Amino acid sequence: MSRHNSSSSGSSSCLRPIQSSYVCSCGGVAVVRTVKAGPNIGRRFHGCPLWPHTSCNFFKWVDDNNQFGREINDLRFEVLAKDTTIAEMEYEKQLMEEKIKALQLKKENLEEDVKQLKVERSENHMELMKMARIEKYLTKALLFSWVVIAFLLF
Numbered sequence: 001m002s003r004h005n006s007s008s009s010g011s012s013s014c015l016r017p018i019q020s021s022y023v024c025s026c027g028g029v030a031v032v033r034t035v036k037a038g039p040n041i042g043r044r045f046h047g048c049p050l051w052p053h054t055s056c057n058f059f060k061w062v063d064d065n066n067q068f069g070r071e072i073n074d075l076r077f078e079v080l081a082k083d084t085t086i087a088e089m090e091y092e093k094q095l096m097e098e099k100i101k102a103l104q105l106k107k108e109n110l111e112e113d114v115k116q117l118k119v120e121r122s123e124n125h126m127e128l129m130k131m132a133r134i135e136k137y138l139t140k141a142l143l144f145s146w147v148v149i150a151f152l153l154f
Contacts, residue, residue: 024048024058032062 022030030046044062048054 022046022058022060024056026050026054026056026058028056030058030060 024030024047026048028049031049032044033047033051035041035043035045046058046060046062048056048058050056
């Protein structure tokens, strides 16, 4: 909704404005005024009682045929905006859930890789121990053969 003032649409207040049931943005009880010029001539609106000597921007059209029609439309718009927000949040939630599933799968794959690496580490450790024993036996055999050769030479 846009506010029409005297400089843009020719709105002006009546000499005796009627008080409305609305409270304006600055806390005063809004008054009902009638547009005196422009495309909305004759149309009534709720506005700040201090207008035009205030920066309060309170403005609401009065609908003579159905006073609550615009309010209902405003509420419908708010509901639609909330529904849109909910739909966007549900979409974001779905994206997050898909990311979580992908990360869980990646985690499971990494855990499997870690298990495999632990098995390989154990096998390598056992192989290293076996090689250390063989090295020990070969060192003893080499030393024994030197002793035998030394004994044979003397």
